[in-house]
Amino acid sequence: MNQFEGEASSAPIEYEPVNVKDVLVEMKDTAELLIDLSYSAVLLSSEEIAEEVLRLEERMDVLEMRARMGLMMAVRSPEDAEQLAPVLGIVTAADDISDAAGDIAKVVLEDIGLPEAMRAALPEAVETLVRGVVNTNSEYAGQTLEEIDLESETGVRVIALRRGDDWLLNPGPTTRIEADDVALLRGPDVVIGDVYESLTGTAYEPPVAESPDIDDLERAVDTIVHMKNLSELAVDLAYSAVLFDSDALAEEVRNLEVEVDALESRFEAWTLRAAADASDPVSLRGLIHLGSATEVISDAAVDISEGVLRNIDVHPVVQMAVEESDEIITRVEVESNSDLDGTAITAGVPDTESTMSVIAIRRPEEGWVLVGDADAEVRGGDILISKGTRTAATAFEELAVA
Known part of the structure; x- marks a missing residue:
């Protein structure tokens, strides 16, 4: 049993007044x-990152309770029960995501079996x-x-400490980095x-990618990475659907x-076919675990937006949570x-005066295009999923109207 298992379930949690x-x-x-x-731990074969996932999972258990x-x-x-039921669903779904992430991390920590080809799934220049x-x-x-202005100088962001x-999540300009963080x-x-070496005093050793030599395995790996990206997008949209009471966003989650x-x-079909040609089929067992956990995450996204889909008014406590986010x-x-029809998008940035960042496109004839994976050109009829400020969003919507 991992050192983190058991601690979260046995530690007593007493009621104390909290700001929900x-x-x-x-x-x-x-x-x-x-x-x-969790996915970075798998793609990078990093036990250290996987252990941080289990620490965060433990934190999530406390937050859920x-x-x-x-x-x-x-x-x-x-009436309170009716309005708070969807909020309880959001809490449960977040914990489901946490459990799924823990299962993904254990693929690395418990040596369940994962082909080296997973590292080859890291796109170039990602x-x-x-x-x-x-x-x-x-x-x-x-x-x-x-003070260090790290992101402007290097493009590297501190996403958590x-x-x-x-835990210091989403650290801001006034967040101070301390020794031993x-x-x-x-x-x-x-x-x-270079940033890693300046931070830690030790050299950074990048992962070595190995290309898969089995076609079906390559297809399976590419598919699980695409599932991961879609599930991550679904969670992002689900929270936005709830926070902004948007039927349209909730429908996109579905x-x-x-x-x-x-x-x-x-x-699953490609993984089973690949197993027939693999020298060690057991090494593919972790892929099956990844597929199941990824599907749990997408299901949880639907659970988060269920209240919107059922036309239940968003509770004021969720509306207040909206104010914590500068981006929508x-x-x-x-x-x-x-004005948007025919506009080129490079690395998520549309060739317009808008500051919105396009993260995904849904086309009736093609399905989902994740802009982070490839450049694209906007077409009439496209559904754009974008991130930015409220002011920028309003101007962006006007560009989409003929």
Whole structure:
């Protein structure tokens, strides 16, 4: 049994007054980070990152229990119960995502079996996630993120810090990096090694990719990575659907879940075919675990948006949580001959004066196109899923109208 198992279930959690809004925000941030870390642990074959996943999973268990206690104390009438039921669904779904992420991490930690070809699934020039402990003599120790201006200088972002048992999620300009902090960094592969060395005082050793020599295995690996991207997008959209009470976004979550289900069926078939040609079929067992966990994440996304799909009014506590986010996700349908029709998108940035970032396109004849995977050109009839400020979103919607 892993050292982290058992601790979360046996540690007593007593009721204490909590701000449910703050707990929901932290659960959302934790769920999104867990997805990112768990798959990075697999793609990078990193036991250190996988162990951070289990630590975060333990934290999520505590947050879920506190959220449940707070919601139970808030129920005063049948009307309260009706409005709070979807919020409870959001809490449960976030915990389901956490459990799925833990299962993904255990593929690495428990040596369940995973083909080396998984590393080859890392796209060229993709952003890499690394974990490092801040050295006492690091130039970054004792400085705020604003002072070191790391992202502007290098493109590398500090996505989270762990200080002992405390997590600092979504660190901002005033967040100070301290010696012995565990830092999670994401950035371009060509520069992240230098930042890692400056942070930790040790050299960065990038993973070595091995190309699969079995066609069906290559298809299976490519499919699981695509399922991961779609599931991650579904979670992002699900929270936005709830926070902004958007039927359109909730419907896109359902569309994504259907797509992931279809991909899982094909993924299982390719994995079984690959097993027939593999020298060690047992080494593919971890792929099956990944497929199941990924499907759980997409199902959880639907559960998060279920209240919207059932036309249940969003509870005020969720509406308040909206104010914690400076960015929003929007769904825009591009009309033919509009300003967006024919616009090129490079690395998610449309060739317009808008500051919105396009993260995905759904086309009736092609399905989903994840812009992070390839450049694209906007066409009339496209459904664009974009991220940006509220002001930018309004202007972007106007560009989509002919």
